[in-house]
Amino acid sequence: MKKVILSVAIMGAFLLSCENDSSTEFNTEIEAQEVQVDMSDFTLYVDSDDLAGKSANSFEKCVSMKNLEYRLAKNKGLEKKMYDIEYNTRKAIALKNQGKGKPGGGSGGGGTTPSIYEGTITIPVVINIIEQFAGQVTQNQINSQIRILNEDFQNNNTNTSSVPSEFSGLVADVDVTFVLGSVNRITNTKASWGTNDAMKIPSQGGIAPTDATRNLNLWVCEIGGGILGYAQFPGGSNATDGVVIGTDFFGETNNGGVYGKGRTATHEVGHWLNLRHIWGDGRCNRDDFVADTPTSDAPNYNCPSYPTVNCRSTDMTMNYMDYVQDDCMYMFTSGQNDRMRALFVAGGSKEGFVN
Known part of the structure; x- marks a missing residue:
């Protein structure tokens, strides 16, 4: 009788073990499927140099992609690092959309750690001013720029009421608060600093960044070439x-004309927080890696009428990541919000701002 009982027990244990092994294998497969990330469309290069055109005022709105190309050529490890950041960003968004998180990550020892950072994010801003004469950049420019960044990233831009109903349900409050930290000023009569970061290097007459892991460093100088930032x-x-922002396009200033309302900084901080241009820097087969922004094939300039249709969809011309005039850009989307917030979780490239 004992032999029979022992045999049954062994058989039961064997079956339970098989069941557990099978369950573990099944769960592993499910987990792999849950975090599967498609990187086949990822690129760090523009589709054509022609896409970096100029506005009707001969201003080149943004040369972030040109600067990236320069940096990629100088740093052979940068492409892999940016690929990894993109992979983790897409994984975080996929987990968030499926309601998944990391088990046991709550403050009480249970629950989940969100894959997208939740709560208000506070970003100290260090302003590094390189002016051609003392007082060229006014205190009003500084104060207005911080105010405008907060308006735009907290969905308080008064023009947002003009968002078409087609996009109104996508408008996001990114819930980022920018606070003014130190202001560093030097005088340098250099007429044009270019786009290869000389203004950030003291040996070349610039100002070194202040603890970039915990501060947004913002340089104000004469970039040259009609470049805004x-x-x-x-x-x-x-x-x-x-x-980096051109002197005439920093904060509120009459010298900037239609680009003197402080939105160049909003656009560029969007890049700093991992947003791409809304048209994806390519034709209709390129994307900005955000699901809720329409596909387009080129930037929009000035103040386009609604609807402006390209690639068989209506362009979101009022998005901060297009090239329109300052008064005509007034929204981020929920998808862009997720993309930015994925940087602040544990292990994210901006986690130093919240930990």
Whole structure:
């Protein structure tokens, strides 16, 4: 009788073991499917140099992609680092959309850690001013720029009421608060600093960034060439991390004309937080890696009428990541919000701002 009982027990244990092994294998397959990430469309290069055109005012809105090309050529490891950031971003968004998270990550020892950072994000801003004469960049420009960044990233731009009903359900409050930190000023009569980050290097007459892991460094200088600004994407060196804005396009200033309302900084900070141009820097087969923004094949300039249709869909011309005039851009989308917030989770490239 004992032999029979022992045999039954062994058989039961064997079956239970098989069942557990099968369950583990099944769960592993399910988990793999849940976090499967398609990177086949990922690229760091523009489809054509012609896509970086100029506005009717002969201003080149943004040269972030040109600066990225320069940085990729100088740093052979940058492409892999940016690929990994993109992979983790897509994985985080996929997990969020499926209601998944990392088990046991809550403050009480249970629950889940969200794959997308939740809660208000506070970003200190260090302003590095290189002016041709003392007082060229006014305190009003500084104060207005911080105010405008907060308006735009907290969905308080008064023009947002003009968002067409087609897109109204996609408008996001990114819930980022920008606070003014230190202001560093030097005088340098250099007429044009270009786009290769010389303004960030003291040996070339520039100002070094202040702790880029915990501050947004913003340089204000004469870039030259009718260029409004550019930014470094996540993954680049801390020695050059931040945003560069042309003197006439920083904050509210009459010298900037239709681009003197402070939205160049909003656009460039979007790049700094991993947003691409809304048309994907390519033709209709290129994307900005955000699901809820329409496909387009080129930037829009000035103040386009609605609807502006390209690639068989209506362009979201009022998005901050297009090239329209300052008064004509007034929204981020929920998908863009997720993409930016994925940088702030544990292990993310911007986690130092919240931990």
